[in-house]
Amino acid sequence: MTRSAKVIVYVTPSTKEEVERRAAHDGESVSTWCARVLDRALVMDAQDEISAEVRAEERLTELHSLAKDEMAAIARDVADMVARSSCYTVANWELLKREFEDSERREALSTGSRRLRQNLDIDISESSGTEGLDFDALRDNGGDDR
Incomplete structure (x- = not known):
């Protein structure tokens, strides 16, 4: 691809001398050398962006795996509690x-x-010890008639 767009860059005199020295060392014109260095920098920036995205995806995969393992452990604990109960x-x-x-x-x-189907809004911290008792069921059963 031919280069036809002009870019003007302002640098310090020492940077200009370094660019000219490197271009001469590589046997290129300053313009060709700068274009090559810019192309390389753009490719490296694109690779860095892709690398960052891949690292982010890897981290998300790792977190997902950790969460699955943790949920499996919790499920085993809950299953054990349910079995004991x-x-x-x-x-x-x-x-x-x-x-x-x-x-x-x-x-x-x-x-x-019946009680399991009821909406139980009982605050245990304020419980007087009688909340949650089904007195109607106790009365219907006649108290403690064995």
């Missing part, structure tokens, strides 16, 4: 089956199911 729930149910009649157990399950 379920074990206690099943054990309690087995014990309750021995002490309560079938109708009382069904009523308790119905109450529990």
Whole structure:
């Protein structure tokens, strides 16, 4: 490609002398030498930009991988907690089956199911100890009639 566009650059006298010296050393005119150096600088700048983008993508991939690993560890912990909680729930149910009649157990399950579907807006820090109790269910069951 022919060079036809003119660029004027102002430099210090010492820089001008250095450019002239390097151009002469490379056997080129000052104009040719400057054009080659500018082309090389532009290519290097473009490569630096691409390199920065690649590093950013690599970092995002690394963060994504770390997040996936962390989420997998959390999921394993939650699954373990649920399994332990379920074990206690099943054990309690087995014990309750021995002490309560079938109708009382069904009523308790119905109450529990109803309460789980309710929107529970209970602030534990301000709890008086009676919030969250289903007094209607207790009254319907007649209190503690075993």
